[in-house]
Amino acid sequence: MPINADIHYQKAEDEYNDASTTEEKIKALQNMISKAPSHKGAEMLRKNLKTRLAKLKSSLEKSSRKGSFQKFNFKKEGAATVALVGTVNSGKSTLLKGLTNANVLIASYPFTTKKPEFGVLDYYGVKIQLVEIPAIVNNFLNTNDGKSLLGIINSCDLVVLLFNTPSDKKILDVELFDIKVKKIIYIEHENIKDKIWKNLDLIKIYTKEPGKPKAYPPVALDKGNTVRDLGLKVHKDFIKNFDYSIVNGNSAKFKNMRCGLKHVLKDDDIVEFHIKK
Ligand SMILES: Nc1nc2c(ncn2[C@@H]2O[C@H](COP(=O)(O)OP(=O)(O)OP(=O)(O)O)[C@@H](O)[C@H]2O)c(=O)[nH]1
Ligand SMILES: [Mg+2]
Incomplete structure (x- = not known):
């Protein structure tokens, strides 16, 4: 003392x-x-x-x-992670199963899904991780797993909200009013895959070796990324010994446009790297 x-x-x-x-x-x-x-x-x-x-x-x-x-063995994987969040019986598992390889239980009784369920959405070769969060209920944060689930939601790049009725939508608005996710969208039954992709702010870029067809799968980059960003992701030597690139697709003003490292790429571009001999 x-x-x-x-x-x-x-x-x-x-x-x-x-x-x-x-x-x-x-x-x-x-x-x-x-x-x-x-x-x-x-x-x-x-x-x-x-x-x-x-x-x-x-x-x-x-x-x-x-x-x-x-607690739930959650690890982010792929080019982005998207949370499927909704009230009971809103069709989260149906969507997860429809879009991915996940083998989840779908049933008409409420709270079928009791822990996060994962699946991988293949968008033209780009892997996007989907995670179904168990149904959101009134006072969700005070439920046993509320805080952990909110942690998972907050770490996602995009949240897709599903609900059946206006009062269900209100539950989501109240319970999730301060989530820290970049983007939240509501899904109607349109072309869901494309809608998810469009809201992720990613672009997919194909690389190509001279004289060969474009390589598959494409590389996922952020919107606004350049030839340099692509090179860094594919092979650092491309940047170290960079001479020029040949770009075809949406960002090319004409066929086989010769571009430097600062050229900004667009979705579905095809890029050929030429390195100094
Ligand atoms: N509202 C709605 N229900 C659907 C849809 N597709 C299927 N269902 C039916 O709705 C019920 C619930 O579907 P699930 O996909 O299990 O819903 P969920 O949101 O995962 O449900 P919980 O995990 O129990 O919260 C099942 O009986 C489905 O057959 C849909 O597009 N909208
Ligand atoms: Mg479910």
């Missing part, structure tokens, strides 16, 4: 030593800080306690972040 510390401090310290979880330790440490002697001689003690508290808080935050993803 430090000099001049009183009985209250001693009690808080005992609680700290007895604490078994990080949360309990944080609480006890905050108590110790508030009860620590305020004179100059105890300055070092107060500083040490605060450092210890900061470390505990950051380790708690890290483990809860990790936990939210590990």
Whole structure:
């Protein structure tokens, strides 16, 4: 016990030593800080306690972040990840099954899907990960898995919302009002694959060797990316020894346009790299 510390401090310290979880330790440490002697001689003690508290808080935050993803074994894969989010029986699993290879259960009773279900959508060779989130209900964040599921939703590049009735839509609006996703779309039964692709802000680019047909699958890039970005993704040597490229497709002003590294590409372009001999 430090000099001049009183009985209250001693009690808080005992609680700290007895604490078994990080949360309990944080609480006890905050108590110790508030009860620590305020004179100059105890300055070092107060500083040490605060450092210890900061470390505990950051380790708690890290483990809860990790936990939210590990709980469901979620790992982002592919060019982008899209969440299928909706109220009960809104057809999330039907959509997932229709668009991907996922073998999910579809049934007319509510809450058929109890954990996130994954599938891979193949868009002209570009792999896009889809994840069905179990149905969103009133007060969703306070349900057992609410926070973990929200963590998954927030890490996605696009959210597709599904619902059956206006009151279901209201549930989604209320429960998801502060999600941090770049983009949210509603799906009507139009050409869903194309709609998802259009909203991902990606482009698919084909590479090609001189004298050969275009290579498959295409490479997914962000909209606005250049020949340089493509080269970096395909083979770094293309950029190191770059001479010029031949571009055909939507960004080419004419057939076999000769372009430098800064040329901005468009969806479905075909690019041939020429390197210095
Ligand atoms: N609303 C709606 N229902 C559909 C559609 N397609 C199929 N269904 C039927 O709706 C019921 C629920 O479909 P699911 O795909 O399991 O719905 P879900 O949203 O995954 O349901 P939960 O996982 O239980 O929340 C099934 O009986 C389906 O046959 C659709 O496009 N819209
Ligand atoms: Mg389902």
